[in-house]
Amino acid sequence: MTEWVNVILQGVLIGGLYAMFAAGLSLIFGVMRLVNIAHGDLIVLAAYVALLVTQGAGLDPLTSLILVVPIMAAIGYALQRGLLNFTLGEDLLPPLLVTFGLSIIIQNGLLELFTADSRKLQAGAIEVETFQVMHGVWVGVLPLIQFLVAAAVIAGLQILFYRTALGRAFRATSDDQAVAQLMGLDTRHVFAMAMALSLAIIAIAGVFLAVRSNFDPAIGPARLIFGFEAVIIGGLGNMWGTLAGGIILGVSQAIGAQIDPGWQLLAGHIVFLAILAVRPQGLFPKVSG
């Protein structure tokens, strides 16, 4: 019995990481209807940036976030302003194609620079620390930190979107670009800020991914899939739904893995397909006003 409690708990905690993969994706689609195929590869890019920062500045991975987050945010702003803004329009296809190309470029660029060697960031003793929640049930400290950070990021996004001027600008620009310009908003800048924010979240997710498990240039697309699944399960437009989606995906994978290790990913995909078939709008979609 306690075995299952442990399994589900692990699933919940990794759900936080999946929710962080998903939050940036959902944000960008919500604000500018852009599906970023390179999203997973950008997470891997963040992991490599963290690798350089930890090696170059001698910082531990969690502290390196102080540098990695602004670096990734700046990359996001430049990427949107310099490239992706020109793909936005009535058609959904150009951003898909361009970000698909970007995905390939990032993967091969990383391969050239870092080789295909598997890497991992070392966070020290915290990686294996656990504490006992109740008899027979243990929680890892790092997974718990990951989950709490994910919840904090999602809460932060909610506050940003609904209580700040920038959030208002995001929502207005997403509603009606032309009239948003009449308000004095330079929509090129608004979109670039949204991408910078998305990449800042990606930076956090990338560092946690790099500490948790091995990474190499090719693992991006799989992270993209998990992010997509979490967003779709949770429902578009609702950040807390995305967290729920991540948790459901994590728990499904954990239960699948417990039944048979080979079933881990399959279990997640089956649950995703089931929800897509039965309730395509997701479990907690935001009701459009």
Add this chain to the structure above:
Amino acid sequence: MPDPLLEVRAIDAYYGDFQALFGVSLKVNAGEVVAVIGANGAGKSTLLKSIAGMMQPRRGDILFGGTAIGAQPAFSVVKHGIALVPEGRRLFPSLTVEENLKIGGQSRRPGPWTLARVYELFPVLGERRDQPAPTLSGGQQQMCAIARALMANPRLLLCDEISLGLAPIVVRDIYAQLPAIVGEGLSLIVVEQDIAQALKAAAQVYCLQEGRIALHGPAREMTRERISAAYFGV
């Protein structure tokens, strides 16, 4: 005679290959109310959009307070002091009434119009400040759209068919607020199909017909015959 606040000089406006305005010129003096009338498709909205910067004229100039703004995009034009109340209201559906008003003030131009002042002008907006914008009635949405434009503290307010789709009594109530709006020295261009309201409110009238100015002059000199001739192109 002081320079006009707004001077539109012989602009041509196109939607792709379709020419919507042919050498249109217009002047608005500071503190003046100008009415632009014309049938559907005459080019009234195109004219306002060109002034507001939503479209750039292919030929001709637009001068505002002496500065050339014809080539500037809408978000710069707002900063110069021109605000547009778009045709069909076009409030932001994801935002509440108050959020729509706050985003109207995004450009942070200094001036007399604040949230408090706007709620004084249209009290019903204050009562419904936290409601999503689409839940308001047509007349209330129109008031919200006007208030949102005022929050930008413009020197020139452009109103595109604010009577559209509203009951006559509601239109009367909204137009009754115009003196309060114009009183502080704000200039106004009112585009209307409802000629009676436009003529009552305005000092100068321009009539557009198929993209050209067919008639212009002081409102009090306009007879029904002259307007009909210009409006319908007889």
